[in-house]
Amino acid sequence: MRRNHWSGWLFAAPHLILFLVFVVGPLLFGLGLSFFRWDLLSTHPAGFVGTENYREALGDEYVYKALGATVKFVVLAVPTTLLLALLLAVGLNGVIEKRRGFWRSLIYLPHLLTVSVVGLLWRWFYNTEFGLFNAYLAPFGLKIPWLSDVAYAMPAIVLMTLWWTLGGPMLIFLAALQNVPAAYHEAASLDGASAPQTFFRITLPLLRPVLLFSMVMNIVGAFQVFGQVYMITRGGPELSTRTLVQYIYDTAFNNYRMGYASAISWLLFLVIAIFSAFQFRLMKERK
Amino acid sequence: MLKRRHFLGALGAASLGAGCSLRSQGPITIRFWNGFTGPDGRTMLRLVRRFNEANPDVSVLMQRMDWGTYWNKLFVAGLGGRAPEVFVLHTRTLLRFARAGFAAPLESVLGDFPTDDIDENVWAATKIDGKHYGLPLDVHAMGMYYNKKLFREAGLDPEKPPTNRDEFLNAIQKLKKPGKNGEPDQWGYVFTNAETCTYTFLNQFGGAPFNTDFSKCTLTNKRNIEALEFCRKLISDNLIPSPENFDSWIGFRQGRVGMVFEGIYMLADLEKQKDLEFGGAPVPQVSAEKAVWADSHNLCLKSGLEPRVQEAAWRFMRFLSDNSVEWAAGGQIPTRPSLRATPEFKKLTVPSAFATQIPFVKYQPQLPFIFEYLTEYNLAVEKILRGRASASDALGAAEKRINEIILRESVSPSAPNNGETK
Numbered sequence: 001m002r003r004n005h006w007s008g009w010l011f012a013a014p015h016l017i018l019f020l021v022f023v024v025g026p027l028l029f030g031l032g033l034s035f036f037r038w039d040l041l042s043t044h045p046a047g048f049v050g051t052e053n054y055r056e057a058l059g060d061e062y063v064y065k066a067l068g069a070t071v072k073f074v075v076l077a078v079p080t081t082l083l084l085a086l087l088l089a090v091g092l093n094g095v096i097e098k099r100r101g102f103w104r105s106l107i108y109l110p111h112l113l114t115v116s117v118v119g120l121l122w123r124w125f126y127n128t129e130f131g132l133f134n135a136y137l138a139p140f141g142l143k144i145p146w147l148s149d150v151a152y153a154m155p156a157i158v159l160m161t162l163w164w165t166l167g168g169p170m171l172i173f174l175a176a177l178q179n180v181p182a183a184y185h186e187a188a189s190l191d192g193a194s195a196p197q198t199f200f201r202i203t204l205p206l207l208r209p210v211l212l213f214s215m216v217m218n219i220v221g222a223f224q225v226f227g228q229v230y231m232i233t234r235g236g237p238e239l240s241t242r243t244l245v246q247y248i249y250d251t252a253f254n255n256y257r258m259g260y261a262s263a264i265s266w267l268l269f270l271v272i273a274i275f276s277a278f279q280f281r282l283m284k285e286r287k
Numbered sequence: 288m289l290k291r292r293h294f295l296g297a298l299g300a301a302s303l304g305a306g307c308s309l310r311s312q313g314p315i316t317i318r319f320w321n322g323f324t325g326p327d328g329r330t331m332l333r334l335v336r337r338f339n340e341a342n343p344d345v346s347v348l349m350q351r352m353d354w355g356t357y358w359n360k361l362f363v364a365g366l367g368g369r370a371p372e373v374f375v376l377h378t379r380t381l382l383r384f385a386r387a388g389f390a391a392p393l394e395s396v397l398g399d400f401p402t403d404d405i406d407e408n409v410w411a412a413t414k415i416d417g418k419h420y421g422l423p424l425d426v427h428a429m430g431m432y433y434n435k436k437l438f439r440e441a442g443l444d445p446e447k448p449p450t451n452r453d454e455f456l457n458a459i460q461k462l463k464k465p466g467k468n469g470e471p472d473q474w475g476y477v478f479t480n481a482e483t484c485t486y487t488f489l490n491q492f493g494g495a496p497f498n499t500d501f502s503k504c505t506l507t508n509k510r511n512i513e514a515l516e517f518c519r520k521l522i523s524d525n526l527i528p529s530p531e532n533f534d535s536w537i538g539f540r541q542g543r544v545g546m547v548f549e550g551i552y553m554l555a556d557l558e559k560q561k562d563l564e565f566g567g568a569p570v571p572q573v574s575a576e577k578a579v580w581a582d583s584h585n586l587c588l589k590s591g592l593e594p595r596v597q598e599a600a601w602r603f604m605r606f607l608s609d610n611s612v613e614w615a616a617g618g619q620i621p622t623r624p625s626l627r628a629t630p631e632f633k634k635l636t637v638p639s640a641f642a643t644q645i646p647f648v649k650y651q652p653q654l655p656f657i658f659e660y661l662t663e664y665n666l667a668v669e670k671i672l673r674g675r676a677s678a679s680d681a682l683g684a685a686e687k688r689i690n691e692i693i694l695r696e697s698v699s700p701s702a703p704n705n706g707e708t709k
Contacts, residue, residue, distance in 0.1 A: 039696075041656075042696060127537065129477075129535065129538055129543075145529070237673070253358075253362075255656065
C-alpha cells in the first residue's frame with residue numbers, strides 16, 4: 001500500500017516539479033510582490049506598502065475600462081464560438097466520411113497560424129482606406145471603419161478570433177458526436193423520433209459534459225485575451241480594446257511597475273477563479 | 288538606494304541560474320544586441336564581420352530581435368546582471384536604462400574620440416545628469432516622402448515639393464481626387480503615425496508638453512492646442528482622412544497618397560517597390576518654428592565591465608561610429624557631419640534631404656514614465672483627430688493624469704506620510 005503511494009508521486013513528479021517551479025512558484029512570488037511598491041525606474045527604493053496597490057487598482061479608471069473591454073470580449077466571443085463550433089461539428093458529422101477529413105482540416109487550418117501572422121493579416125483586411133474587406137464592400141457604398149471606431153473595434157477582434165480559433169472546439173465536439181453510440185439513434189428512429197427530437201433529446205444531453213468543459217476553458221481563455229488585441233489594435237481606439245492582460249503587460253513591461261502589475265494580476269485571477277468555481281459547481285449539479 | 292539594489296539582486300540571483308563568467312585566454316567575447324531586423328541588420332552584420340577580421344583578439348557576437356521583444360529581453364537581462372556588453376538604445380529610452388543602472392556613462396572611455404564631430408544637439412540629447420550614456424550612431428529624422436507621379440498628374444512640380452503651410456495645403460487640395468463611387472480615393476496627405484506626426488506639428492507651433500525641468504506637464508499650453516486644432520481642421524475640412532492607427536503607410540505604397548511624414552527607416556521599404564516613383568524632402572514648415580520629430584540609435588556600454596573587456600567593447604563602438612557612413616547604406620543618417628560630407632553619403636538623395644533637418648530635430652522628452660506619458664498623449668490625440676473631444680478638453684485630461692503620475696513618482700513608498708518628509 002505504502003509502496004503504491006510512492007510510485008504514484010513518482011509518476012506525477014515530472015509534471016509536478018515543473019508545475020511547482022514554473023507555475024506555483026511565480027504565482028506566490030507575484031502575490032508577495034503585489035504588496036510591495038517596486039517601480040524599477042524609480043529613484044526611490046522598493047518598499048512594503050501593504051494593500052496600497054490593491055487600493056490603487058480599485059480606484060484606477062483604467063482598470064475598470066480594461067475590465068469592461070475584457071468582459072465585452074468574453075460575452076461576444078464565448079457564446080458565438082461554442083454555438084458556431086457546435087453547428088460546424090454537427091454539420092461535419094453529417095458529411096460522408098471520405099470528404100469529412102478535408103473540411104475538418106480546412107476549418108482547423110487557421111488555428112495553426114501564430115497570432116502574429118493572423119494579426120498582421122487581419123490588420124490589413126480591416127484597414128478602412130486600403131483594406132480587403134472595404135474593397136469588397138465598396139461596390140455597395142459601404143466603408144466600415146473596422147478598427148478606428150470604438151463601436152466596431154471589439155466586434156472586429158471577435159470576428160477575427162472566431163475565424164482563428166473555431167477549429168479547436170469544433171474538433172472536440174466532432175469527436176464527442178462520434179462517440180455517441182449509433183444504437184441510441186437507431187432506437188430513437190425506430191420509435192419514430194424526428195431528427196430535431198433526436199438531436200435535442202439524445203445528442204445534446206450526451207454532449208453536455210463536453211460542452212460545459214469547453215465553456216469553462218473558453219471563458220478562462222477569453223478572460224486572458226491578449227495576443228489578438230495587442231497585434232491588431234494595441235488596445236485602441238481610445239483604449240477601448242485594451243484588455244486586463246494588456247494593461248497588466250503595459251504596467252509591468254512598459255511602465256516597469258512590478259508591484260502594481262502583480263496586484264492587478266491577482267484581481268484578474270480572482271475574477272477568473274470565481275467564474276470557474278461557479279461553472280464547475282454547475283457541472284457537478286447537472287450530473 | 289541600497290535597499291533597492293538588494294531587492295534587484297535577490298531577483299537577479301534567483302533568475303541567474305547558470306550565469307557563469309568565462310575568463311579564459313582566448314579572444315574577448317563582446318555580445319552585441321540590437322533590434323535591427325530589417326535591411327539595416329544585414330548592413331550591421333557586415334560591419335561586425337569586418338571588425339572581427341581586423342581585431343583577432345575580440346570576437347563580437349551580434350544578436351538581433353524585433354524591438355518589442357528586444358526591450359523586454361534587455362531589461363530582464365539587465366536585472367539578472369546578464370546584459371550584453373554593448374547594446375543599442377533609442378535616445379528616448381536612455382534615461383530609463385541609465386536610471387536602472389544598466390548603462391555606463393561614457394566619459395571614462397571616450398579618450399580622444401572627436402565628440403565635436405557629433406551633431407551638437409544629438410550628442411546633448413544623450414546627456415543625463417551631466418553624463419553621456421550613449422554614443423549616437425544615427426539620427427532617424429522624420430521627413431516627407433512624396434509620390435512624384437501623383438504630383439505631375441495634379442499639375443504640381445515634382446522637383447519642388449511644398450516647404451511651407453500654403454504650399455502644403457495647396458498640394459493636399461490638388462492631390463485629393465474622388466474615387467469611382469463617390470468616395471475619395473486618392474489623398475494628398477494622411478497621418479501615418481499620429482504620435483510622431485503631431486509631435487512634429489506641436490513643435491512647429493512652438494508648443495512643448497513639459498516645462499524645462501519636467502516637473503510639470505504643460506499640454507494645455509496655448510500653442511499645443513493650436514497645433515492640434517490645426518491637425519483636426521485638416522480632417523474636419525475633409526482634406527485628409529481620419530487616422531488609421533498604423534496602416535496608412537500601405538496607402539502610400541499603393542500610390543494612393545501624395546505625401547506622408549515618416550522616418551528615414553521606411554526608405555528601404557519603398558526602395559523595394561520598383562513601380563513607385565517617390566522623392567524625399569524636409570517636412571514643410573507649417574508654423575513659426577522649424578522642427579521635426581526624430582530619434583537616434585545609440586551604442587551603450589554595460590556598466591561594471593572589467594577594464595580589458597570595456598576597452599574591447601569601446602573599440603568596437605568606436606569602429607561602428609567611424610564607419611557609420613556604411614550604416615547609411617542600410618537606410619540611416621550618420622550623426623557625424625564629417626561622414627555626411629563624403630561623396631558616398633551625398634549621392635544618397637533621400638537621406639541627404641532628410642539630413643538637412645538635423646539642426647532642428649526634436650526628441651521626445653526624457654522621462655522615466657515615457658510610456659505612460661505617450662499613452663495619455665496618444666489617447667488625447669486620437670480623441671482630437673477623430674473629433675470626439677476638443678483639443679483643450681482632451682489635452683486637459685491628459686495633463687491632469689500626467690501631473691498625477693509626476694506626483695506619484697516623487698513620493699517614496701517607504702514614507703507613507705510623505706507630506707511630512709519634505
